Amino acid sequence: EPEVTQTPSHQVTQMGQEVILRCVPISNHLYFYWYRQILGQKVEFLVSFYNNEISEKSEIFDDQFSVERPDGSNFTLKIRSTKLEDSAMYFCASSEARGSSYNEQFFGPGTRLTVL
Amino acid sequence: RKEVEQDPGPFNVPEGATVAFNCTYSNSASQSFFWYRQDCRKEPKLLMSVYSSGNEDGRFTAQLNRASQYISLLIRDSKLSDSATYLCVVLLLNNNDMRFGAGTRLTVKP
Numbered sequence: 001e002p003e004v005t006q007t008p009s010h011q012v013t014q015m016g017q018e019v020i021l022r023c024v025p026i027s028n029h030l031y032f033y034w035y036r037q038i039l040g041q042k043v044e045f046l047v048s049f050y051n052n053e054i055s056e057k058s059e060i061f062d063d064q065f066s067v068e069r070p071d072g073s074n075f076t077l078k079i080r081s082t083k084l085e086d087s088a089m090y091f092c093a094s095s096e097a098r099g100s101s102y103n104e105q106f107f108g109p110g111t112r113l114t115v116l
Numbered sequence: 117r118k119e120v121e122q123d124p125g126p127f128n129v130p131e132g133a134t135v136a137f138n139c140t141y142s143n144s145a146s147q148s149f150f151w152y153r154q155d156c157r158k159e160p161k162l163l164m165s166v167y168s169s170g171n172e173d174g175r176f177t178a179q180l181n182r183a184s185q186y187i188s189l190l191i192r193d194s195k196l197s198d199s200a201t202y203l204c205v206v207l208l209l210n211n212n213d214m215r216f217g218a219g220t221r222l223t224v225k226p
Binding site: 033035041042043044045048056058089091104105106107108109110 | 165215218
């Protein structure tokens, strides 16, 4: 069964450093997403991406964040200057088409980011 | 008011019990509704979509009441493997950003 993959599974970084989280969505999917979940809290939407551009973003997704699809398979989330409060699990997801009851978003296993 | 609000739980039930989770959403423009399941330190996985007429999948039944902006999930004959956090999720019309509830934790005990 096709699945979304993410690397690394765990990233530890120093405050102020840049990190890049990587995702490989399911191959025939067209919509890609990043979510984050701070430990013990709810899953929060960050950004959605379609046709090589951002389609929606939340208030969390400020200038410190960027996304890119550098090639035909990878989808990356970059945090330019990490803060302690960026420590969270970051989930990538993908779907075949735009959100609806019939277009499930499939989640990757997540990258746990720890900012020291 | 939170966008998506759920019973905080935790729910601790014996095997075989029936358990019901409730969820309310604040945005009347919400279009699509889902229940996701999340195991500890794992990714959310779709349990079932919720349709206007209500729908059933084996032991699981989901209901939607648009007038009350209320969604429910009923689990019958609960199994040990049902132990997880259940996430209520809504999607706005013509939008892709899913809004998650904080989740309701269920523990099924022998």
